[in-house]
Amino acid sequence: MSATAGATVDERLAPTSLARRLLARPELGAVVGAVAVFVFFSFAADSFLRASSLSTVLYSASTIGIMAVPVALLMIGGEFDLSAGVMVTTSALVSSMFSYQMTANVWVGVLVSLVVTLAIGFFNGFMLTRTKLPSFIITLGTFLMLTGLNLGFTKLISGSVSTKSIADMEGFSSARALFASEWNIGSVTLKVTILWWFALVAVATWILLRTRAGNWIFAVGGGADAARATGVPVVKTRIGLYMGVALCAWISGQHILFSFDVVQSGEGVGNEFLYIIAAVIGGCLMTGGYGSAIGSAVGAFIFGMTSNGIVYAQWNPDWFKFFLGAMLLLATLLNAWVRKRAEAK
Amino acid sequence: MGVVLAAVLGASLAGCSSTGGKRAEERAKAAEAGRPAVSTPRWTFAMVTHAGDGDTFWDIVQKGAKEAAAKDNIKFVYAHDDQAQQQAQFVQNAIDQKVDGIIVSLAKPDALKDVVAKAVKAGIPVVTVNSGSAQSAEYGALTHIGQDEEIAGEAVGTELAKRGKKKAVCVLHEQGNVGHEQRCAGAKKTFGESGGVMENLYVEGTNMPSVQSSLQAKLQADPSVDAIVTLGAPFAATAVKAKDAAGSKAEVDTFDLNESVARDLKSGALGFAVDQQPYLQGYEAVDLLWLNLYNANVLGGGRPVLTGPAIVTGAQAAELEKYIKRGSR
Numbered sequence: 001m002s003a004t005a006g007a008t009v010d011e012r013l014a015p016t017s018l019a020r021r022l023l024a025r026p027e028l029g030a031v032v033g034a035v036a037v038f039v040f041f042s043f044a045a046d047s048f049l050r051a052s053s054l055s056t057v058l059y060s061a062s063t064i065g066i067m068a069v070p071v072a073l074l075m076i077g078g079e080f081d082l083s084a085g086v087m088v089t090t091s092a093l094v095s096s097m098f099s100y101q102m103t104a105n106v107w108v109g110v111l112v113s114l115v116v117t118l119a120i121g122f123f124n125g126f127m128l129t130r131t132k133l134p135s136f137i138i139t140l141g142t143f144l145m146l147t148g149l150n151l152g153f154t155k156l157i158s159g160s161v162s163t164k165s166i167a168d169m170e171g172f173s174s175a176r177a178l179f180a181s182e183w184n185i186g187s188v189t190l191k192v193t194i195l196w197w198f199a200l201v202a203v204a205t206w207i208l209l210r211t212r213a214g215n216w217i218f219a220v221g222g223g224a225d226a227a228r229a230t231g232v233p234v235v236k237t238r239i240g241l242y243m244g245v246a247l248c249a250w251i252s253g254q255h256i257l258f259s260f261d262v263v264q265s266g267e268g269v270g271n272e273f274l275y276i277i278a279a280v281i282g283g284c285l286m287t288g289g290y291g292s293a294i295g296s297a298v299g300a301f302i303f304g305m306t307s308n309g310i311v312y313a314q315w316n317p318d319w320f321k322f323f324l325g326a327m328l329l330l331a332t333l334l335n336a337w338v339r340k341r342a343e344a345k
Numbered sequence: 346m347g348v349v350l351a352a353v354l355g356a357s358l359a360g361c362s363s364t365g366g367k368r369a370e371e372r373a374k375a376a377e378a379g380r381p382a383v384s385t386p387r388w389t390f391a392m393v394t395h396a397g398d399g400d401t402f403w404d405i406v407q408k409g410a411k412e413a414a415a416k417d418n419i420k421f422v423y424a425h426d427d428q429a430q431q432q433a434q435f436v437q438n439a440i441d442q443k444v445d446g447i448i449v450s451l452a453k454p455d456a457l458k459d460v461v462a463k464a465v466k467a468g469i470p471v472v473t474v475n476s477g478s479a480q481s482a483e484y485g486a487l488t489h490i491g492q493d494e495e496i497a498g499e500a501v502g503t504e505l506a507k508r509g510k511k512k513a514v515c516v517l518h519e520q521g522n523v524g525h526e527q528r529c530a531g532a533k534k535t536f537g538e539s540g541g542v543m544e545n546l547y548v549e550g551t552n553m554p555s556v557q558s559s560l561q562a563k564l565q566a567d568p569s570v571d572a573i574v575t576l577g578a579p580f581a582a583t584a585v586k587a588k589d590a591a592g593s594k595a596e597v598d599t600f601d602l603n604e605s606v607a608r609d610l611k612s613g614a615l616g617f618a619v620d621q622q623p624y625l626q627g628y629e630a631v632d633l634l635w636l637n638l639y640n641a642n643v644l645g646g647g648r649p650v651l652t653g654p655a656i657v658t659g660a661q662a663a664e665l666e667k668y669i670k671r672g673s674r
Binding site for chain 2: 045046047050052053056057059060063099100101102103104105106107108147151155159160161162164165166167168169170171182187189255256259260261262264266267268269270271304307308311312313314320321
């Protein structure tokens with residue numbers, strides 16, 4: 001205390017300004033992109049700024065965001081998962097069909113589905129660490145197998161390609177309350193998925209920044225061999241990450257089941273890319289070792305704003321996909337540009 | 346893992362639902378027998394469609410075809426692929442197997458032109474179903490059985506106008522599907538003639554939450570919309586949810602039927618449904634091929650035989666529900 005401040009303080013311990021610390025965050029670029037997209041649609045679409053519209057955007061973002069969180073963690077760990085989209089559908093199909101065929105309380109199906117989905121996640125992680133094949137091959141295989149199983153099993157068991165309604169079964173209303181309830185505040189409808197999403201982002205951020213497991217994830221993604229040499233349990237970390245994706249796929253799947261009460265077996269294909277896009281816009285590097293959970297949430301929010309904003313703006317629907325692609329590309333470019341500027345400082 | 350599974354199975358025995366489920370279905374189900382009604386030779390018919398994986402509609406077509414095949418003592422084989430090239434390959438396979446009749450859907454007519462001509466040249470009678478009414482006769486098929494998409498759309502436009510609607514949204518769940526565009530165009534035409542305005546809205550058909558939020562966004566952006574038309578039964582229930590969430594008073598109408606559509610028609614949550622009777626498309630195709638081989642009959646006189654559109658409202662839905670439940674409507 002008596003020593004003269006400044007001269008003797010190690011520069012690594014020197015307090016950094018809030019601005020400096022913000023600039024170093026991976027999601028900064030995405031936040032700037034999100035603000036840009038938000039301002040753009042505020043002007044382009046009259047109804048965009050209404051509270052009811054924003055709640056629609058939030059819902060849309062939450063359905064992507066719930067999955068973008070574990071996918072971002074997985075990407076920080078240096079892998080990705082192509083089976084994440086259909087796994088959501090698998091999870092919904094398992095609960096619905098198990099409950100229906102066994103005439104069991106809906107909650108039983110929900111629990112069976114949790115076990116099955118986690119097993120799929122474990123399978124992905126286990127195969128990856130055992131065979132040392134790239135995650136592209138392993139999860140592409142899982143993706144194709146699940147797509148076939150979804151269709152084959154549904155048709156075999158239900159005799160048609162969609163499940164039967166379980167809305168009149170016991171336990172449905174309490175399960176719906178957990179996974180698909182909503183609150184009306186004036187003209188605004190808030191869905192429970194938004195809470196799930198925020199909670200998952202908070203938990204994932206805590207894991208990444210405050211726990212040993214978080215350090216392991218960054219270490220594995222930064223360089224698996226170096227991590228192993230310093231005693232990081234690489235295999236356990238990777239399997240855990242894939243099971244995290246499975247857990248969130250289960251949450252999303254239950255949401256779809258309990259808000260629409262029947263599930264189409266062909267759904268979910270292609271959604272895995274949306275999750276990856278959200279994570280990448282949010283600052284996750286495709287090469288691993290860098291990124292954040294909050295970033296994935298901002299990425300999902302950009303996606304929700306763009307896909308709904310185009311409708312609010314009432315643009316010619318023939319160009320929908322083009323606008324979507326262009327907006328996403330611009331947001332990502334802006335993100336990269338801001339990050340470069342931040343790193344240059 | 347084993348412990349968890351055992352716990353779950355134990356819970357499933359204890360946690361039975363006394364309502365709904367498989368048991369309720371079995372209680373309600375009456376046994377249906379399928380014995381051949383004729384003693385003609387056991388011919389083989391092949392059906393090759395452009396259905397994608399897991400399409401409810403084509404399930405019903407197949408059911409119709411299978412039941413007609415059982416009755417007509419026909420061995421029925423089915424193949425499908427949404428890629429035209431693969432579909433043509435399947436037709437070629439059927440020709441190679443020297444089947445006695447081919448049923449094919451011409452969603453992408455140009456890609457199938459050659460292979461249909463080959464079948465005709467090989468002396469195999471061909472019936473086209475569902476799509477391709479314009480090309481069927483030209484390619485040498487005996488008959489076309491299906492709904493004219495444009496006419497079906499026109500029926501929707503007329504019905505909307507009759508119900509006093511002013512502004513409608515046509516919800517397309519597959520961008521680039523010609524049949525979908527024709528339906529919306531037909532509806533737009535007749536609706537426009539009586540002063541209504543109809544807009545198209547493209548949604549991501551493989552992602553239900555996204556379908557809902559897009560529709561919600563549309564309704565919030567334009568509160569003057571008083572009718573929503575979805576092009577497939579599974580999307581009708583989602584449209585109702587989106588409408589409620591957006592606080593809109595719009596009427597939801599749809600193409601095609603399923604259990605939840607029947608229920609919503611009865612309760613008044615849906616206005617009307619357009620049925621193109623897919624069961625009939627499969628059933629008639631097999632039956633006509635059989636009639637042709639047995640009795641040299643041809644139906645339609647070179648013109649398509651239309652299976653729709655049939656407008657179904659709440660009153661008929663109650664009556665149709667049991668057929669919808671067993672998957673034949």
